[in-house]
Amino acid sequence: MNYSKINNLLGWLCGLIAFLVYVSTAERSLSWWDTGEFIAASKNLEIVHQPGAPLFLMLQNVFSNLAFGNPEKIAFWMNIGSSFCSALTIVFLFWTITALAKKLINNDAVISNMKSVQIFAAGIVGSLAYSFSDSFWYSAVESEVYAMSSLCTAIVFWLALKWERRADEPDSNKWLLLIAYVMGLSIGVHLLNLLTIPALALLVYFKKSKQITWKGVAKSFGLGILILAFILWGVIQYSVRIAANFDLYFVNSLGLPFGSGITFFIILVVSGAIYGIYYSIKKNKPLLNMFILGTCFVVFGFTSFSMVVIRAQTNIALNNNDPDNAFSFLGYLSREQYQSEPLFKGPTFNSNITGLIDGKTYRKDDKNYASIDYVKGYEYDKKVLFPRLYSTKHSAFYKQYLNLADGEDPSFMDNIKFFFNYQIGHMYSRYFMWNFVGRQNDQPSQGEVTAGNWLSGINFLDEIRLPGINSISANMKNDPSRNTYFFLPLLLGIAGLLWQMKKNKRDTAIVGLLFFFTGLAIVLYLNQTPMQPRERDYSYAGSFYIFAIWIGLGVLGIIDFIQRKSKVSVKVITYSSVAFCMVAGPILMLKENWDDHDRSERQMTREVALNTLNSCEPNAILFTYADNDTFPLWYLQEAEGIRPDVRVLNYGYLQSDWYVKLAMEDVNQSKALPIGFSFDKVKKGIRDGIQVVDLGIEGYSDIDKLLEVMLSDNNKDKLETNSGEFVNIMPNNKLQLKIDKNVALKNANLPQEWQEFVPEYMQWELKDNFVSRADLSIMSILVNNNWERPIYFTSLSSSMTSMGMDKYLASEGLVHKLVPVDIGQPSERSSLVNVDKLYDNAVNKFEWSSINKLNYFDVDSNQYYENWVYPNVYADGMQTLLKQGDMDKVKQLALKAYEFQPKVSKSMQLSYSNVVLLDTLVKVKEIEKAKMLAKKELLAIAENLNYQVAITKKNSRGYDLMSIRLGLAAIEDYLPILKELGDENLVALANDMDKKYKAVWL
Helix, strand or coil, X not given: CCHHHHHHHHHHHHHHXXXXXXXXXXXXXXXXXXXXXXXXXHXXXXXXXXXXXXXXXXXXXXXXXXXXXXXXXXXXXXXXXXXXXXXXXXXXXXXXXXXXXXXHHCCCCCCCHHHHHHHHHHHXXXXXXXXXXXXXXXXXXXXXXXXXXXXXXXXXXXXXXXXXHCCCCCCCHHHHHHHHHHHHHHHCCCHHHHHHHHHHHHHHHXXXXXXCCHHHHHHHXXXXXXXXXXXXXXXXXXXXXXXXXXXXXHHHHCCCCCCHHHHHHHHHHHHHHHHHHHHHHHCCCHHHHHHHHHHXXXXXXXXXXXXXXXXXXXXXXXXXXXXXXXXXXXXXXXXCCCCCCCCCEEECCXXXXXXXXXXXXXXXXXXXXXXXXXXXXXXXXCEEECCCCCCHHHHHHHHHHHCCCCCCXXXXXXXXXXXXXXXXXXXXXXXXXXXXXXXXXXXXXXXXXXXXCECCCCHHHHHHHCCCHHHCCXXXXXXXXXXXXXXXXXXXXXXXXXXXXXXXXXXXXXXXXXXXXXXXXXXXXXXXXXXXCCCCHHHHHHHHHHHHHHHHHHHHHHHHHHHHHCCCCHHHHHHHHHHHHHHHHHHHHHHHHHHHHCCCCCCHHHHHHHHHHHCCCCCCEEEEXXXXXXXXXHHHHHCCCCCCCCEEEECCHHHCHHHHHHHCCCECCECCCCCCCCHHHCCCCCCCCEEECCCCCCCCEEHHHHHHHHCCXXXXXXXXXXXXXXXXXXXXXXXXXXXXXXXXXXXXXXCHHHHHHCCCEEEEECCCCEECHHHHHHHHHHHHHCCCCCEEEECCCCCCCCCCHHHHEEECCCEEEECCCCCCCCCCCCXXXXXXXXXXXXXXXXXCCCHHHCCCCCHHHHHHHHHHHHHHHHHHHHHHHHHHCCHHHHHHHHHHHHHCCCCCCCXXXXXXXXXXXXXXXXXCCCHHHHHHHHHHHHHHHXXXXXXXXXXXXXXXXXXXXXXXXXXXXXXXXXXXXXXXXXXXXXXXXXXXXXXXXXXXXX
């Protein structure tokens, strides 16, 4: 069998190995974050958040058909879609490594058997090392865009090497055109693939230029940047912007139908392209011909976005930004929903706004486009070059991180320091080291010694960076999310980099440029703020892909080094080196990463969503706040068809006009919301936001009257500004809703004991000084609903979502129901608990898998469990039932809570929260279970605080103060309960712990 056939077969074999691993470890349902939205939208070809991923959605829709009508399997098969793309990425990575390796070691016309073995070994080690790397494996087993985006990057670089080998052939340009087409297609997945363009420009220059000069390198690099900018802004945005302006002229000036200008523009562009191709051929201008054809192929790929425009015309449930016309489509592509970050010059966190930068866009009305003025940006009194400290809401973090005094302006060097230390060091280098050195644990990190750092497993080195790390407990060492590679994959990659640099500096420059643009260039562009809601390592998987190429080449570097230093036969050196590299790379990484990347038994995301929906009464309105309490619900409704009667409304989206419009329409089995005003009152450019202005009105104002004022078009109801403009305002932040007691008792389904406490008015204060479309919609729903449709807020929702109505929110576990009840509860927080409904939900309705059997309880599930599920369902329920003295019910709920505990308490927060469970188990005479829980939690507290003690002895600032406080408070609260339990050994243990740790910190 010849080299090419073996190369092809081994590439497919590596892909098959990766695919089998991914299928074995893939999540059986949906995951947290965006996957719920992507699966829901893929199932019905709907429109996801900006800037969209239509090609991804269409291809995932194909995989959904493999469920063969079983809705519960749709998510799994879409996860397999990501696994399939990831496996193909490994195939192309293998072929890429062998192509580069073959160039470096084969100087003969015929490849010897031993050289073939070395080349193939490099491909196997590098590709499988990447297969089992932390970040790539994570994306390979869930339905997210990053697996398919990685595939696009892999195909493009492989095609570039294909072109390089055939560059002197007459038809070699076909490979470049294919690259352009894949680039265009990749826009419909993710924009990351475009970052390969500058490196590809350098590759073309090295291949085609007879003499390499620094000036030529700089020119080719600059040309690559220009091509990247041309596609990123010219093709993706300005082509649409020009088409939109054509349509504006044709519709508003010529009176023609919507879309006529776009049609004319398309005809013009197509005609121009055809003529340009004809002209370039006739005049023998190959570069012009190539440019026009390449642009055409990019545009052909980009046309996957036609799906977005087409589907926006239909009655779909998920229709982000409603991009049914040129201007809303432009807004969708340009991510107008999101705030942009300053890159070259901008404000600091303590800059003051001195003026507004006006912008203009257009809105599609019934017969024409209406002009809209909007605030495009702000002028500031202080600006700096290279702004990295720009976010006002993170000012406290910046000052603490950089030791800035109050009132001290951050300097240019402070921005540079933050860039290198935090944005590169913490938000990139740490992720890089996770993948090739090791990871301490999966706890979200902002730089704490105890959370989310990279870790090698070499004790004395780790102790230098992370004081106290060698004092951790056996449980912490055995944490599945703790992975140690002893620097071996990193050293392999460095060896490969150095060896390639020695053999071929041009190829090293190309690969190095790819590494830069898929890693550090993204850091520069994103300019991320601290306190991100999740770790962002997936953004940089492209650079980890490139480093895996060097890991593969490291095999050849080691063989070459040993050959030059040893007289042992080439065969022995080759096979021994390959064996070592396989163990040091793929095998070690597979062994370390399997347990925390195996999602095959995870069900928490789906279960939380299912139990949330089933907590709601029929035809309910449910307000959500963030990704993790919204997207899983959409998934269940759109993909599995569960509880489509519940209208799920994301508060953040409801601030947009298109989402208010959707709320006014029937969706699935959910009727339109009872919003009393017309869409024309809040469409884009009209009442985008209303300021609260205190006009000295005494007492509370009826919200129906306030709505009349805020929605009035009469200048008498508006406030005149200094510029002479009349604007709507909210004249009082104290709101009240008149309650018809008979209607409330009939419709609100209140518990018997609350029915006598229905007030004449519900009264509350708006905590913000700004009224959004979401607030207007909620107020109108309150006025018009008459308690006919129950209104809920998820337990994750902030008080902003409920407009300050926390007093009237009754907990039912995973949701809080709005109730017209006033029993004298405090107004500043939600304290009502409908314990009968909560008990029924927790004991009879909720479906939970056995998390106490999971060896690895993932960080996202654990956070949701510790922060919302356990405290809001079980702790609140047990405390309320204990106060009522209902011991039978509290026992049943306590037993459910006991069963629904993770195998290991991952934080002091859960150990502290379990004070309630321990106390309840003792009171209901579940003595053995109480002893088991107490032993488990005291052990967890001791392990954590012993670690904190070890840190404190070596580093006065590295310990976790919150964990210490919670641990000490938990011990104090456990002591009287343990005395009541009557276990002298446990009491003695808790007393000893109390004395020991207080002696250290108090």
